[in-house]
């Protein structure tokens with residue numbers, strides 16, 4: 651398992667035994683909205699191919715910067 655996938659496993663709330671729940675939060679002008687992404691939901695975690703949720707929500711939310719330093 652590479653480092654990025656390992657971080658997703660440890661920190662992404664959508665991680666479910668290697669598959670993605672697909673619950674995606676988005677910041678809007680009115681606040682925070684969430685939806686179930688058909689593209690992600692129930693599929694194998696695709697973080698190694700790129701995941702906006704991981705980049706925009708998961709990574710900024712990790713307090714221990716030693717975890718993300720080598721990404």
Ligand code: SF4
Nearest residue numbers: 662665670695696701
């Ligand atoms: S695809 Fe993205 S949102 Fe889904 S489990 Fe992987 S990192 Fe999390």
